[in-house]
Amino acid sequence: MARVIAARRFDGLGLRHAPGWRILPLIVAAMTFLAALAIAGAQGAAELGRHWQQGAAATLTVQVPRPGTAPSPPVAAGETRRDRVAALLRGTPGIAAVRPLGDAELSDLLRPWLGSSAEQLALPLPAVIAVTVSGATGTVGGVDLAALAARLEATAPGTLVESHGIWVRRLALLADSLRLCALAALGLVAAVAGAVIVVATRAALASRRGVVETLHGLGATDFYVADRFARHACRAAALGGVAGLVLAVPVVVALTALAAPFVSPAPVEPGLPGWAELLATLPRLPPLLFWALPALPLSAAAIGYIAAQGAVRAWLRRLP
Amino acid sequence: MIRAEGVGLHYGSSEDGADAAAPEVLQALSFSVPGGGWRWLLGPSGAGKSSLLRLLHVSARPTRGRLHLMGVDVGQARRRELPALRRRIGMVFQDFRLLAHLSVFDNVALPLRLAGRPEGQLRADVTEMLRWVGLSKVAAMRPTVLSGGEQQRAAIARAVIVRPLLLLADEPTGNLDDVQAERLMVLLREMNRLGTTVIVATHNMALVERHPGEALELARGRLVRDG
Numbered sequence: 001m002a003r004v005i006a007a008r009r010f011d012g013l014g015l016r017h018a019p020g021w022r023i024l025p026l027i028v029a030a031m032t033f034l035a036a037l038a039i040a041g042a043q044g045a046a047e048l049g050r051h052w053q054q055g056a057a058a059t060l061t062v063q064v065p066r067p068g069t070a071p072s073p074p075v076a077a078g079e080t081r082r083d084r085v086a087a088l089l090r091g092t093p094g095i096a097a098v099r100p101l102g103d104a105e106l107s108d109l110l111r112p113w114l115g116s117s118a119e120q121l122a123l124p125l126p127a128v129i130a131v132t133v134s135g136a137t138g139t140v141g142g143v144d145l146a147a148l149a150a151r152l153e154a155t156a157p158g159t160l161v162e163s164h165g166i167w168v169r170r171l172a173l174l175a176d177s178l179r180l181c182a183l184a185a186l187g188l189v190a191a192v193a194g195a196v197i198v199v200a201t202r203a204a205l206a207s208r209r210g211v212v213e214t215l216h217g218l219g220a221t222d223f224y225v226a227d228r229f230a231r232h233a234c235r236a237a238a239l240g241g242v243a244g245l246v247l248a249v250p251v252v253v254a255l256t257a258l259a260a261p262f263v264s265p266a267p268v269e270p271g272l273p274g275w276a277e278l279l280a281t282l283p284r285l286p287p288l289l290f291w292a293l294p295a296l297p298l299s300a301a302a303i304g305y306i307a308a309q310g311a312v313r314a315w316l317r318r319l320p
Numbered sequence: 321m322i323r324a325e326g327v328g329l330h331y332g333s334s335e336d337g338a339d340a341a342a343p344e345v346l347q348a349l350s351f352s353v354p355g356g357g358w359r360w361l362l363g364p365s366g367a368g369k370s371s372l373l374r375l376l377h378v379s380a381r382p383t384r385g386r387l388h389l390m391g392v393d394v395g396q397a398r399r400r401e402l403p404a405l406r407r408r409i410g411m412v413f414q415d416f417r418l419l420a421h422l423s424v425f426d427n428v429a430l431p432l433r434l435a436g437r438p439e440g441q442l443r444a445d446v447t448e449m450l451r452w453v454g455l456s457k458v459a460a461m462r463p464t465v466l467s468g469g470e471q472q473r474a475a476i477a478r479a480v481i482v483r484p485l486l487l488l489a490d491e492p493t494g495n496l497d498d499v500q501a502e503r504l505m506v507l508l509r510e511m512n513r514l515g516t517t518v519i520v521a522t523h524n525m526a527l528v529e530r531h532p533g534e535a536l537e538l539a540r541g542r543l544v545r546d547g
Contacts, residue, residue: 012419014421215430216406217377219407219431221403224434320378320380
């Protein structure tokens with residue numbers, strides 16, 4: 001074993017002191033840092049998009065017009081059209097909760113558009129009922145919206161059901177676009193890292209040209225020479241990858257802690273998260289980040305090995 | 321061992337190393353050297369001796385004709401077949417080409433390592449070779465601190481450590497005094513006696529007269545004497 005290690009440590013090309021390698025870990029560290037942020041960004045966009053879609057897809061808004069604004073069947077004494085619609089909704093399978101909005105709540109919703117005197121305008125505002133369905137993400141809980149609308153129309157003509165579908169589609173598109181942008185950034189970072197490694201390898205090759213030609217003349221195979229360069233590039237890239245990851249993890253954890261209130265139903269604490277909250281976030285990192293972030297140094301090492309192998313082999317083809 | 325049939329060589333700047341417009345440095349060389357043979361390679365500076373040695377060392381491929389080395393057609397062989405062929409050829413360069421970042425021991429051990437010899441099995445051979453060329457005491461030193469003669473002997477040790485079938489030497493005595501040159505010739509003759517084909521390029525005619533043997537003589541890239 002010791003002999004094998006000694007053979008592997010034998011630096012026949014003198015690459016330890018070749019120029020180009022020293023700056024490589026710093027550049028790869030920066031690339032790894034950016035890659036970690038891109039992965040976290042893609043994951044965050046996916047989580048936020050999923051959460052927003054769930055929220056939008058799980059709710060319906062039902063508007064019941066005021067009496068007199070539309071023809072209506074007779075209503076029992078003490079019962080309003082809103083109460084009849086709410087009762088029908090509560091009896092519909094797939095609907096988890098039905099909450100008629102009070103006048104004050106409705107005024108609060110309209111205040112941004114109509115001002116503080118909305119209630120004094122004597123507008124025939126419809127009654128609004130917020131409905132929560134119990135379905136899976138992206139559906140409306142198995143509720144047949146067309147059938148429901150027909151039944152509501154029969155009960156209270158002019159009643160509208162809004163399913164928020166357009167917002168669900170737009171949120172999905174936004175989330176997918178953000179994720180694609182983040183993945184494109186990740187690919188770009190990998191390509192730049194590969195290009196930097198090729199440039200560093202060529203610099204090292206230029207400084208060791210005479211040595212490489214001597215080894216070539218002594219019968220060294222292309223693999224022998226390329227493997228020596230690739231191992232050095234691999235080590236330098238792995239070192240940079242680890243350094244970049246060490247720098248990126250606190251940032252990713254902090255961003256995850258800041259984003260947590262937007263993707264979790266847990267109550268939001270006032271103020272910014274402290275160290276304890278940040279540390280508590282660590283085990284709650286999304287599973288994707290748990291394997292994707294540690295894979296970054298490995299990926300950097302692999303890119304280093306492959307890029308250096310390719311660069312050296314291409315250069316060696318000049319020799320017979 | 322070596323068979324050349326109408327071999328030509330011209331250098332160029334194109335990717336494949338040959339430029340059809342460049343003048344030929346070697347023209348229509350035809351000769352053969354049997355296994356275990358000895359040849360002086362003679363001719364004035366610029367005659368093409370080093371270029372022929374480059375062909376024989378497979379550092380270049382002929383741009384014309386056919387060159388067979390140890391049964392391999394150098395011009396037609398696949399590129400991946402050539403490293404194994406080079407490992408059967410020892411080369412002593414005029415400028416030694418020792419690797420400055422390695423010790424004398426590691427320089428001499430290099431061909432064995434390239435041939436895949438395990439670390440535990442090469443120490444004895446390298447130590448014996450360094451003793452044979454009188455460099456045991458400087459084994460741990462870098463070549464840059466050695467004298468010209470010591471560097472020459474280290475280069476020879478590196479060339480013969482794998483017991484090559486073909487040994488090439490380019491002006492091996494050019495940097496040596498007469499005593500060192502004679503000692504080197506004894507080493508080369510000994511290798512030849514043990515069965516290695518040896519080709520020595522030189523323009524030192526006094527050396528050739530002291531060690532007579534068959535010769536290939538070049539003039540302006542053409543073979544003017546064979547025998």
